[in-house]
Amino acid sequence: MNLRNLMIWAIMILLLVALFNLLQPPRDAAGSNQIEYSRFIQLVESDQINSVVIDGDQIRSEGANPVHSIYPVEDQQLYQILRDNDVEFEVVPAPSGFNIFGWLLNIFPFLLLIGVWIYFMRQMQGGGRGGAMGFGKSKARLLTEKQGRVTFDDVAGIDEAKEELQEIVEFLKDPSKFQRLGGKIPKGALLIGPPGTGKTLTARAVAGEANVPFFTISGSDFVEMFVGVGASRVRDMFEQAKKNAPCIIFIDEIDAVGRSRGAGLGGGNDEREQTLNQLLVEMDGFEANEGIILIAATNRPDVLDPALLRPGRFDRQVVVPNPDIIGREKILKVHMRNVPLSDNVDAKVIARGTPGFSGADLANLVNEAALLAARRNKRLVSMSEFEDAKDKVMMGPERRSMVMSDKEKELTAYHEAGHAIVALNVPAADPVHKATIIPRGRALGMVMQLPENDKLSMTHEEMTSRLAIMMGGRVAEELKFGKEKVTSGAASDIQQATRLARAMVTRWGFSEDLGPVDYGDDQGEVFLGQQLVQSKSVSSETARKIEEEVKGLVQxxxxxxxxxxxxxxxxxxxxxxxxxxxxxxxxxxxxxLLKGNPPDRGSDEPPSKDDMPTGSVPVTDEDEADDKGPETSGGPAPQGA
Structure with missing residues (x-):
């Protein structure tokens, strides 16, 4: 609790004490010996009172049985009555002059009430940014810390993106370098890329390199249930930025507020559209915001409003993709800085084994390896931990506690062996990295194929070979156990094969009868969290041909x-x-083993990860991504390809 809160509580306590004292009756009036004034006169005349004290409007008797009464000041006969009855009396003189202390004590409660009322009114009117009426203020956080600053040295694997943003850094450092040649720096840079590629980290690195204030806010922070609040927050955010110019404003997940206006049924949300309109005006309106550079990040650029992407606003779009093998090696070295490593750890080998991994995936891999080493009571993280961590991230944790019958193990072994043998004998396939019948994740077993290099596309030969590999497990069950004994374990294989074959026919033009025409129906716009599919008109005859082609490819x-x-x-x-x-x-x-040389392990234990190849890499193609975690259907059955 801070000093301000302590002072408020102290004032409230004093206020309560003062009010309590005001409401208390006079101490003298609280006694049980108070009598009426007429009764008091009767007691004087009957010689029952010998002496009294007159104090203002109070009159008290002294003696064995003292009494008390209220003296009416207008009664001028009191003194004469006291003299006639030989009653001694004493008059207490009234205080002379102005008593400032008593006056303050009397008005203090009222002053306190007025002060508390003014304080709460200021709070409600936005005296603080978090006040009850302060929801129209910007929620952007200003980062100006000197320690822990992020620079381009902390960002690796996206060299092209850093080169694009280097101009912004140079402009913030030396604007005259560009202005004397008539050049204008882009007002906005939009970072586009899949999740986990380091878009937010890159934006912070730009501010760190330029050493300027950095405002950060999420796109969802602008949207409220009250119309106009988001626009008010945009105005307030730019007002703060002007006071700290030159500076950078970073809006994360800008698609939350920057979606195309008027899309979908019913037009759109008024609050979101007003916020977007205000953002467009602040970026490039009548009033120029010099020295303010807006950087935003999104992984859904297709839903953004065209007005945001035009020159003068987000006129520089920087793609931040998943890193290649060189970038992955650099990213791994960045995350390994604070990890004690064994001499056998080679970041290049790990990078070759992790294609398709984003920066966040690689950071998670290093963290998992460190946790495994700590769990094994090791002082250094070795290559064995990185291999185990890679298998855990890509295939899921081993479920050695799962009980499988001998029949299920045999069926799983023949199923997975079918995948592996087909993979070793088709015309074009990635090398087989590992085959296992130990349950991992949701799969009872799997064969893992990893390409030797990063793959950006697939040939027709690779696709047809992939179809054969996917169906190898189902065929193996038929050949070994008969059609009557085939299980539902190949459900995931069939689903992936069907999806790949359909893409070959409808999207990639690998059908001679249908030709190189896009028959895909998955292009649509997103509205209120649902996809409104704009299906292309395909005749029933064409649909029948598509199904025949897909079935022919899978068969x-x-x-x-x-x-x-x-x-x-x-x-x-x-x-x-x-x-x-x-x-x-x-x-x-x-x-x-296929050459007739069984593994020499010296025990019945599963092979150590140190004996496994580390230069292999996982499949990253779109239609093969489900191999990492095949879904179980129809109860315990062999799964995965």
Whole structure:
């Protein structure tokens, strides 16, 4: 509790004490010996009172039985009556002059009430930014700390984005460098990229490099239930920025307030549209806001209003993508600064094994490795912890406590071996990194394929090979146990294969009958949290052809898998037996096992992660992302590809 609150409580207590004293009756009047004035005169005339004291309007007798009465000042006969009855009396003289203390004591409660009323009225009228009537004030937080400042040295893996923002830094440091040549710095920079790529960190680094004040606020902080509040907050935010210019205003998740106006049914939200209108005016209106640079971040640029993206407002759009292998290595080194590492830790090897990871994913990977090392009572984080952390992040934690019957283990082993053998024999496929029948996450088993380099696209040959790999588990169950014994474990495989085949036909033009035409129906606009799909007009005949093409591609993958597993039956069965015995096999161990060389482990324990290849990398293609966590359907059954 601070001093201000203590003073308020002290004043309130004094006020209560003063009011209590005012409401108390006079001390002398509280006695039980008070009598009427006429009775008092009777007692004097009957010689029952010998002496009295007259104090203002109070008259008291002295003696064994004192009494008290109120003396009416207008009675001029009192003194004569006292003399006639030989009653001694004493008159207390009235105080002379003005008693400032008594006056203050009398008016103090009223002054206190007036002061408290004024204080609360100031609070309600916004005397503080958090007052009851202060909701029209900006909620932007000003960051000007000297210690803990973020610079470009703390941001890695997005060199192109840093180059784009370097001009803003130079302008804030030396505006005359650009102004003498007639150049104008962009008023706004929009950072676009998927979640976790470091957009907010990049904005803070710009302010840190330029060493200027940095205002940060979320797009949702502008939106309230009262119309006009958001616009008021925008005005107040720019007023604060003008007082601290040159400065940077950073709005995170600007799509919360910057969506296209008039979209969807019924027009739109008046409050949000008024806030957006005020933001547009402040950025590029009649009044120029010199020295104020607005940086915003979003991962949904497609829903933003075109007026925000025009030159003069957010006229510089900076893409902040997921880092490549070089960027991942740099990001890992940044996050490893404060982690005690073993000599065998190689950031480049870890970067090769984590394609598609964002900066946040890599930070989480380093943190998980550190937690594992602490759990194992190690003083240094070794490569083993990074490998275990990578498997946990990508495939989920191991569920060794899960009880599986021998029949389920056998079925899982043949299912996963089918995936692996097909993957090793199709024309184009990523190397097999690991096969396991130990449940991980929601999968009872899986085969993990990791590309050797970052992949930005897929060829037709890779897609058809991928279809065969996906269907390899289902075909393996049929060949080993018969169609009557096939389980629902291939539900995720079938779903992914169907989605990939449909994309090949409707989006990527891999159908000779339908041609290179986009038949996709997933383009739509978002309104009130729901997607209003604007389906393209496709005739029933075309829809029938699409379904036939999709079925033909999936069936073709299934036929290719059956052909490979029939031809490589001995290798398939050998790998299945190896999985039943060792539970987890690395890519190198699978290759040696198929050559007739079983893994040399010296025990029945699963292989150590130190023996597994660390240069492999996970699948990152859009249609293969579900391999990291296949969904269980139909009860315990083999899952995953």
């Amino acid at each position: 073709g993958g299934m036929d290719e898998a059956r052909k490979i597993l029939t031809k490589k039956k001995k290798e398939w069965e050998a790998l299945s037996e190896g999985l039943l015995e060792y539970e987890t096999l690395s890519g190198e161990e699978i290759t040696e």
